[in-house]
């Protein structure tokens with residue numbers, strides 16, 4: 001059909017009553033396309049709604065609805081006595097920024113970020129450089145994402161995204177979505193021996209936010225904070241950003257050396273620890289050390305931040321219950337994350353805080369992000385309640401040790417005398433020791449030139465008290481046995497000349 005009105009442009013509008021799309025939508029789409037394709041140009045007059053409705057054999061309301069939407073979006077405009085015309089300036093033109101006008105805008109004179117921000121940028125937190133791009137062997141932190149139960153996840157998420165209630169789309173609880181907090185509390189009591197109820201749980205944007213909040217809330221600028229050495233650079237960054245005086249405390253075979261902490265900074269206000277599986281060395285903090293740490297914290301009025309980032313992945317023996325479960329004085333902040341067990345872009349973690357601290361924590365939190373996306377939290381709550389979460393953990397607990405075994409075996413086959421990788425009782429990486437005389441940074445550079453991504457231990461050492469930095473960290477969880485064997489061969493080719501030179 002081609003409706004015509006005196007002076008109006010012809011509109012080639014084909015309608016299909018069986019198309020499954022409302023007729024007003026079809027009229028809108030067709031006129032919209034004619035305008036976008038330039039077949040109806042700026043200022044072109046459209047037929048009157050009554051005329052067009054008659055021509056199309058639809059109700060006038062159908063055409064009016066389509067015209068109203070086009071007008072609301074700025075494609076057409078009505079003028080008194082002048083009928084309806086295509087707009088002189090289309091919304092697409094207004095929104096599109098021509099490539100020629102995009103240029104680098106420098107800071108104006110005397111204007112720059114604060115000195116403090118520039119100093120923090122110098123910390124070069126590892127995640128900054130490791131994200132994006134294909135997973136090379138043996139990238140630290142990479143996981144078996146292709147084994148993630150995406151179908152279950154999508155089915156559960158769709159329930160919330162398809163028809164969100166007004167309540168789900170409004171601001172939600174600052175502490176997080178209640179059913180998710182309940183699911184996490186039950187899991188932590190059952191699997192980690194954490195002493196908590198749902199009221200104590202705050203859903204965070206990963207454990208990084210738990211660290212940031214704790215650093216800001218539990219200590220003030222200039223206060224000392226202990227950090228494990230070697231240790232997690234993300235923690236060091238958050239404590240530094242809060243203005244704390246970060247004190248490196250060495251790790252030994254029992255975990256954080258509390259006596260050394262007492263020696264260097266007895267008045268510290270906060271201690272950051274990874275007791276279940278020390279990052280990056282993998283030591284489990286002994287019960288005696290845990291008690292010693294808690295004794296110091298309660299005597300000193302200090303806080304302990306327990307980062308339980310990957311305790312789900314324990315293979316040979318059951319993990320020790322969380323340090324928080326031993327705390328009777330309310331001095332431990334327990335943090336966990338879904339970054340390792342599910343996937344890191346989810347950006348959901350949680351913290352368990354002593355009840356007396358809850359209100360202050362939530363006030364600090366509202367100043368940054370209010371709360372994580374509510375619909376993502378709702379999908380995750382169902383994923384946990386439906387058993388998918390723990391099923392996925394069980395599967396990865398079978399898969400990851402197989403992959404670790406493949407790495408250790410490939411190391412024995414290809415890297416003997418160049419890198420000694422011992423099996424670990426958990427986690428997603430192993431520590432490979434280099435022979436005497438080989439610098440880990442140099443070894444990692446040589447590996448990188450051969451397309452192998454290994455992480456030097458030096459990236460995580462904060463002082464010169466770490467006695468032996470000659471080690472590389474090799475992630476294996478995201479790699480098939482074939483990729484592992486291939487990576488080990490390439491790594492051997494890269495390390496061979498360095499090892500030979502070091503032997504003299």
Ligand SMILES: Cc1ncc(COP(=O)(O)O)c(C=O)c1O
Nearest residue numbers: 206207208232279309337339349
């Ligand atoms: C020791 C440690 N804690 C926590 C995390 C996870 O941080 P997030 O939950 O912010 O992703 C990581 C990730 O690399 C880590 O190595």
